[in-house]
Amino acid sequence: MSITYLLKRVGLFVLVVWLGVTINFFLPRLAPGDPIQEYLGQLAQAGMFVGDPSAGFVEEYRAKFGLDKPLWEQYVNYWIDVSQFNFGLSVVDYPVEVTRVIRAALPWTLGLLSIATMIGFFIGTLLGALMVAAPGRWKHLLNWSMPIVMIVHSIPYFLLGIMLIALFTVTWALFPVGGGYTLGESPEFSLNGLFTLAKHAFLPALSLVAVAAGGWAIVMRSMMVIVQGEDYVQMSRAMGLKSWRVFYSYQVRNALLPQITFLALSLGFIVSGSALVEVVFSYPGIGYVLLDAITVKDLPLLQLILLVVIIVVTLFLVLLDVIYPILDPRIRHETE
Numbered sequence: 185m186s187i188t189y190l191l192k193r194v195g196l197f198v199l200v201v202w203l204g205v206t207i208n209f210f211l212p213r214l215a216p217g218d219p220i221q222e223y224l225g226q227l228a229q230a231g232m233f234v235g236d237p238s239a240g241f242v243e244e245y246r247a248k249f250g251l252d253k254p255l256w257e258q259y260v261n262y263w264i265d266v267s268q269f270n271f272g273l274s275v276v277d278y279p280v281e282v283t284r285v286i287r288a289a290l291p292w293t294l295g296l297l298s299i300a301t302m303i304g305f306f307i308g309t310l311l312g313a314l315m316v317a318a319p320g321r322w323k324h325l326l327n328w329s330m331p332i333v334m335i336v337h338s339i340p341y342f343l344l345g346i347m348l349i350a351l352f353t354v355t356w357a358l359f360p361v362g363g364g365y366t367l368g369e370s371p372e373f374s375l376n377g378l379f380t381l382a383k384h385a386f387l388p389a390l391s392l393v394a395v396a397a398g399g400w401a402i403v404m405r406s407m408m409v410i411v412q413g414e415d416y417v418q419m420s421r422a423m424g425l426k427s428w429r430v431f432y433s434y435q436v437r438n439a440l441l442p443q444i445t446f447l448a449l450s451l452g453f454i455v456s457g458s459a460l461v462e463v464v465f466s467y468p469g470i471g472y473v474l475l476d477a478i479t480v481k482d483l484p485l486l487q488l489i490l491l492v493v494i495i496v497v498t499l500f501l502v503l504l505d506v507i508y509p510i511l512d513p514r515i516r517h518e519t520e
Contacts (some may be wrong), residue, residue, distance in 0.1 A: 193502050204494035272484035282485045292364050293469035296385055300392040301450050308400025316408035317431045337398025342460035345391040359387050362466035388465045407439035448504040
């Protein structure tokens with residue numbers, strides 16, 4: 185791998201991050217309405233703010249958040265603040281810094297999404313591979329399960345989550361309705377605390393795993409069908425290699441390459457991928473915070489969340505370009 189190729193990847197990374205952040209900076213500000221006035225108006229309707237939201241009080245708060253300056257000056261100041269790792273204060277939780285809000289919500293999302301994504305990937309990939317290469321009756325049984333897999337995969341995460349709530353919390357009352365922990369308690373690193381965390385995260389994770397595993401299984405099955413007819417697979421069988429070696433070394437390893445690409449994209453979207461699921465289950469993650477930020481136009485909080493998402497997704501794509509030759513020796517970044 186040449187230095188020139190790495191420099192091109194890094195340059196592309198910087199360009200994509202700059203374009204993404206620029207678009208996400210201007211779009212919310214070009215939308216009609218003033219975020220400060222709208223938020224104070226919501227507080228006034230809820231009886232939590234006394235006074236006229238349209239008075240000079242709004243102008244004072246707009247000055248605090250830098251919204252009283254021209255748009256180009258806000259953009260320049262934003263990049264200056266980002267270069268100094270100063271992301272501003274949250275409108276909703278004023279005067280709390282947005283970094284504190286993100287730090288409080290990020291571990292919940294990373295714990296839920298990373299585990300659910302990896303479990304769904306392994307289950308779906310193995311299921312899709314066995315649908316094609318399983319011996320005897322198991323192959324027919326797994327193929328009969330294909331319609332069920334497709335139906336489950338077509339159900340949106342949040343809709344499946346609502347169905348799970350109705351079944352396992354309302355009808356049978358086996359799991360809590362929502363939240364990340366028991367109300368009135370704080371998370372603790374003990375056996376009982378971990379059990380409580382797992383109990384609250386089980387249904388959100390189940391909805392994510394069930395839908396994602398179906399997608400992995402469908403793609404893997406299609407790739408296994410294609411790989412099964414390749415010459416090197418037929419030759420390995422003609423040479424008398426054991427079936428498990430043909431299955432693992434010649435079929436699964438080659439069919440797995442597109443799965444790795446989709447996995448990298450899925451891991452990149454971990455920060456925001458479960459937004460609706462977290463809202464349905466009132467799970468205290470980034471998705472729940474993102475909904476609040478969009479609802480009240482909390483621009484500093486919204487900008488930081490989108491910045492994290494853009495950087496993580498772009499970084500995973502760059503890393504994928506770098507490690508792909510390791511996964512598939514046939515791929516080269518340059519020709520001799």
